[in-house]
Amino acid sequence: MSLDIKVPAVGESITEVTIYKWLKQDGEFVEMDEPLAELESDKATFELNAETSGKLIHKASEGDTLSVGDLICSIDDSASNGKSNTSDKKEETAKEDKTESSKKTSGQTKTGKIIEMKVPSVGESISEVTIATWTKKSGDIVVLDEVIAEIESDKATFELTAEGQGILEIVAESGTTLGIGDLICRIEELEGDLEGSDEVPHAPEETGSSTTRHDISSYATGHASPAAAKILAEKGISAKEVKGTGVDGRITKEDALKAVKKEEKPTAPADKKQEVPATPKGERDEKREKMTQLRKTISRRLVAVKNETAMLTTFNEVDMKPVMDIRSRYKESFKDKYEVNLGFMSFFVKAVCVALQDWPAVNAKIDGEEIVYHQYCDISIAVSTPRGLVVPVIRNAEQMSFDEIEKEIIRLATRARDNKLSIDEMQGGTFTITNGGVFGSMMSTPIINAPQSGILGMHNIVERPIAINGEVVIRPMMYVALSYDHRIIDGRESVSFLVRIKQLLEDPTRLLLGV
Amino acid sequence: MNYDVIVIGSGPGGYVAAIRAAQLGMKTALVERYNSLGGTCLNVGCIPSKAMLDSSEHYHNAAHSFKEHGIELSNLKVNLKQMVKRKGDVVKQTVEGIQFLMKKNKIDVFYGHGSFQSNSKVNITLNEGGEKSLEFKNAIIATGSKPASLPFIKIDKKRIITSTEALELKEVPKHMIVIGGGVIGMELGSVYARLGSKVSIVEYMDSIIPTMDRTMGKELQRALRKHDMDFYLSHKVTAVEAKGKEVTVKAENPKGEEVEWKGDYCLVSVGRKPYTEGLGLENTSVKTDDKGRVIVDEHLKTGADNIYAIGDVIKGAMLAHKAEEEGIYVAETLAGQKPHINYLLIPGVVYTWPEVASVGYTEEELKDKKIAYNKGSFPFKASGRARASMDLDGQVKVLADKETDEILGVHIIGPRAADMIAEAVVAMEYRASAEDIARMSHAHPTFTEALKEACLAASGNRALHI
Numbered sequence: 003m004s005l006d007i008k009v010p011a012v013g014e015s016i017t018e019v020t021i022y023k024w025l026k027q028d029g030e031f032v033e034m035d036e037p038l039a040e041l042e043s044d045k046a047t048f049e050l051n052a053e054t055s056g057k058l059i060h061k062a063s064e065g066d067t068l069s070v071g072d073l074i075c076s077i078d079d080s081a082s083n084g085k086s087n088t089s090d091k092k093e094e095t096a097k098e099d100k101t102e103s104s105k106k107t108s109g110q111t112k113t114g115k116i117i118e119m120k121v122p123s124v125g126e127s128i129s130e131v132t133i134a135t136w137t138k139k140s141g142d143i144v145v146l147d148e149v150i151a152e153i154e155s156d157k158a159t160f161e162l163t164a165e166g167q168g169i170l171e172i173v174a175e176s177g178t179t180l181g182i183g184d185l186i187c188r189i190e191e192l193e194g195d196l197e198g199s200d201e202v203p204h205a206p207e208e209t210g211s212s213t214t215r216h217d218i219s220s221y222a223t224g225h226a227s228p229a230a231a232k233i234l235a236e237k238g239i240s241a242k243e244v245k246g247t248g249v250d251g252r253i254t255k256e257d258a259l260k261a262v263k264k265e266e267k268p269t270a271p272a273d274k275k276q277e278v279p280a281t282p283k284g285e286r287d288e289k290r291e292k293m294t295q296l297r298k299t300i301s302r303r304l305v306a307v308k309n310e311t312a313m314l315t316t317f318n319e320v321d322m323k324p325v326m327d328i329r330s331r332y333k334e335s336f337k338d339k340y341e342v343n344l345g346f347m348s349f350f351v352k353a354v355c356v357a358l359q360d361w362p363a364v365n366a367k368i369d370g371e372e373i374v375y376h377q378y379c380d381i382s383i384a385v386s387t388p389r390g391l392v393v394p395v396i397r398n399a400e401q402m403s404f405d406e407i408e409k410e411i412i413r414l415a416t417r418a419r420d421n422k423l424s425i426d427e428m429q430g431g432t433f434t435i436t437n438g439g440v441f442g443s444m445m446s447t448p449i450i451n452a453p454q455s456g457i458l459g460m461h462n463i464v465e466r467p468i469a470i471n472g473e474v475v476i477r478p479m480m481y482v483a484l485s486y487d488h489r490i491i492d493g494r495e496s497v498s499f500l501v502r503i504k505q506l507l508e509d510p511t512r513l514l515l516g517v
Numbered sequence: 518m519n520y521d522v523i524v525i526g527s528g529p530g531g532y533v534a535a536i537r538a539a540q541l542g543m544k545t546a547l548v549e550r551y552n553s554l555g556g557t558c559l560n561v562g563c564i565p566s567k568a569m570l571d572s573s574e575h576y577h578n579a580a581h582s583f584k585e586h587g588i589e590l591s592n593l594k595v596n597l598k599q600m601v602k603r604k605g606d607v608v609k610q611t612v613e614g615i616q617f618l619m620k621k622n623k624i625d626v627f628y629g630h631g632s633f634q635s636n637s638k639v640n641i642t643l644n645e646g647g648e649k650s651l652e653f654k655n656a657i658i659a660t661g662s663k664p665a666s667l668p669f670i671k672i673d674k675k676r677i678i679t680s681t682e683a684l685e686l687k688e689v690p691k692h693m694i695v696i697g698g699g700v701i702g703m704e705l706g707s708v709y710a711r712l713g714s715k716v717s718i719v720e721y722m723d724s725i726i727p728t729m730d731r732t733m734g735k736e737l738q739r740a741l742r743k744h745d746m747d748f749y750l751s752h753k754v755t756a757v758e759a760k761g762k763e764v765t766v767k768a769e770n771p772k773g774e775e776v777e778w779k780g781d782y783c784l785v786s787v788g789r790k791p792y793t794e795g796l797g798l799e800n801t802s803v804k805t806d807d808k809g810r811v812i813v814d815e816h817l818k819t820g821a822d823n824i825y826a827i828g829d830v831i832k833g834a835m836l837a838h839k840a841e842e843e844g845i846y847v848a849e850t851l852a853g854q855k856p857h858i859n860y861l862l863i864p865g866v867v868y869t870w871p872e873v874a875s876v877g878y879t880e881e882e883l884k885d886k887k888i889a890y891n892k893g894s895f896p897f898k899a900s901g902r903a904r905a906s907m908d909l910d911g912q913v914k915v916l917a918d919k920e921t922d923e924i925l926g927v928h929i930i931g932p933r934a935a936d937m938i939a940e941a942v943v944a945m946e947y948r949a950s951a952e953d954i955a956r957m958s959h960a961h962p963t964f965t966e967a968l969k970e971a972c973l974a975a976s977g978n979r980a981l982h983i
Contacts, residue, residue, distance in 0.1 A: 047896065220921070232855060249953075252948070
């Protein structure tokens with residue numbers, strides 16, 4: 003049927019309008035609300051919009067003057083081709099609906115398939131893991147490969163990613179310890195195009211948290227005025243930390259001038275937000291902190307090593323002058339050629355690889371009733387990260403050159419600090435080197451990194467007097483320590499191993515010649 | 518001689534950067550190629566064109582609307598020589614004003630062509646003769662732009678001219694053909710249309726001032742048609758030839774047919790291109806892109822750590838006030854401050870009459886970004902103040918976020934639009950909503966009330982006076 007469109011009443015004193023221009027042609031298909039024509043009155047020009055969708059039929063021409071109420075055109079909506087104006091609708095619904103799941107599931111359908119996610123096998127000696135935190139909750143829509151939880155094992159923490167898209171159902175809550183193969187969660191699969199559920203509308207929205215006080219918040223709450231923004235940037239204070247006293251909580255210049263970085267004044271007046279607890283008032287207070295899963299696991303393992311191995315430590319000292327001389331002589335050209343610094347570690351790793359080949363028991367491990375002698379040197383390097391100690395492995399170090407070792411150490415250390423090390427990168431080492439010297443340690447007894455049998459500890463290099471050829475000279479000396487498992491390494495082997503290390507480092511030419 | 522900052526180019530970007538740097542305590546030098554400070558803006562751009570626009574507007578009013586006002590004239594004629602002389606005086610006084618500011622701020626000015634010798638040295642071939650070498654801690658390139666052309670057009674500066682020559686004509690053209698319906702073409706075309714020339718605007722795109730909100734181009738075209746300006750949109754110019762006192766312009770119309778116009782002058786206003794000739798950039802780490810613009814990062818720093826670039830010579834809108842903001846930004850950054858430029862809130866203006874001014878998003882941009890918005894407009898036909906001054910063309914259009922009512926764009930065509938837009942810029946810097954503006958008192962009777970009404974329409978569909 004056809005809908006007649008007449009000249010609307012556009013203003014009190016207006017009796018007639020002129021059709022200035024048709025925007026849609028006669029016979030053209032128009033959508034609802036689309037502008038059809040421009041009409042002019044003596045007060046204004048305005049657009050005539052389609053009141054429905056359908057085929058437009060002109061009833062008057064450009065230039066015609068019509069009175070209010072005259073027929074301008076009609077729209078035949080029997081020929082409506084059914085595709086409603088989806089783009090307009092999307093604009094309207096896109097931000098009105100706050101609960102994303104209802105918006106999205108209305109458009110997607112369940113496939114009927116339930117994906118069961120089980121604990122994957124994460125490493126040789128790992129038999130169980132703990133769910134540290136869930137980043138999604140039951141009922142949330144997740145998409146393929148989205149991070150949904152953090153899982154901790156005794157070696158590392160890793161991210162659990164969704165194996166499909168759909169509605170998440172958590173089975174194991176955070177804090178639960180699971181065995182390999184146990185069920186973690188389920189995903190009720192949905193098909194269709196799911197957008198990431200972190201979609202944000204273009205303007206930051208404050209959902210009007212009206213408090214009991216009379217301040218109202220709006221989308222502009224926390225917006226700093228131009229001068230305020232500059233002042234805060236120069237003070238190094240984020241606008242988020244400042245409470246705005248302007249309209250709807252906007253941050254004024256005054257707010258910015260008064261803003262102080264949180265840590266600055268411990269004796270600041272009480273209304274400043276203090277997150278860091280200041281010095282305790284009395285000295286009898288306690289501070290309790292729950293142990294993280296990682297810490298619990300590490301403690302368990304360290305105690306186990308001490309109980310299960312016959313661990314003891316032997317010491318020696320190394321004159322580091324020859325190595326330091328080489329470093330100062332070739333530092334520049336090494337850096338120029340390889341774009342990496344020549345550190346101490348490459349010397350130690352090379353020396354260790356040679357010594358391990360001479361004393362294979364140090365490069366072995368006990369597996370049940372067998373001793374496994376590794377025919378290669380996978381050297382674990384202890385790296386300190388904000389989360390704790392991690393020990394990535396340099397594979398086949400016996401085949402690497404100095405520059406390759408240095409580069410690999412940097413690569414692994416960076417990944418360690420960024421918390422990106424994978425389980426594989428931390429497993430399977432045959433011997434460990436740890437360096438307490440960076441923290442100033444003179445001498446220590448490192449703990450073996452199970453299931454290995456030996457660990458070399460490097461320490462602080464200190465200039466002290468020693469006797470050489472009957473004379474007192476000052477040399478940069480380092481104490482080295484080898485903790486070893488006496489079950490398969492005896493005294494002769496451990497001491498000789500360490501002496502060999504000393505020999506190789508004090509005469510690095512031996513590394514070149516292999517003697 | 519060693520300076521903390523050397524600024525190359527004394528246009529609105531350069532001289533403002535120099536003043537700000539001096540205010541912040543830096544030892545500053547300014548190098549200017551021509552013997553007059555102020556760059557394109559003061560000498561052959563903003564200022565002289567506004568002078569000519571005002572003069573020609575007065576003439577047009579005298580010729581067409583004075584009678585209605587009850588002012589009778591006889592013997593009305595154009596004295597172009599005097600008009601151009603007055604323009605020259607305006608320019609001279611403005612330039613002298615800048616010279617005074619340089620002295621006041623103790624900025625050393627060198628008149629000559631500057632050329633970088635390295636990332637820390639610039640050589641100046643002085644206009645008065647001789648050379649001078651200066652060393653600098655930091656430099657700011659503010660060399661601006663020059664009129665661009667099309668490859669087949671030979672600008673002879675006599676009949677086939679650019680904006681520079683258009684401000685120095687010795688006679689009012691009988692028929693001026695303007696190639697390029699952008700801001701400059703529209704402004705200078707208006708000047709001569711008002712003085713009685715027949716003006717034909719030939720534009721490649723399907724709208725004049727195509728980069729602005731479409732409503733503006735449409736309304737401007739409608740308003741200017743009354744001035745005897747003809748518009749040929751979606752036309753592609755293919756040849757321009759001058760023979761004696763006649764110019765012939767050939768183009769392809771949208772149907773693909775060849776059309777031709779004959780006039781006595783042809784103004785080529787197809788854009789401007791950045792200018793770095795002879796600047797010696799090859800001796801520095803500064804790089805330019807394929808359009809000749811100096812490449813800068815988000816802090817306006819070039820490939821050299823201590824050399825910055827601002828204004829028309831880098832990317833972005835070629836506007837004097839954009840260059841000014843950038844000049845201040847760089848000076849303050851060098852002083853260790855942390856300024857910020859919000860490029861979205863730099864207003865664009867066309868100084869025709871009616872004026873066009875806008876800030877923020879256009880309707881087309883909001884549609885592209887799929888941002889839901891409400892629109893409110895108010896025509897000047899319904900403004901009491903506009904009726905009193907007989908400036909009935911144009912409207913104010915406000916675009917506000919559909920959900921929050923935050924003002925996303927304001928587009929004004931009408932009397933004093935260039936001044937009115939400032940209120941919109943302030944509002945948007947404070948992220949005001951349309952209703953906020955609608956609830957502020959605007960003096961009556963003023964043109965700015967139209968903005969208030971448009972905000973009423975946008976936020977609550979409740980304009981009072983329409």
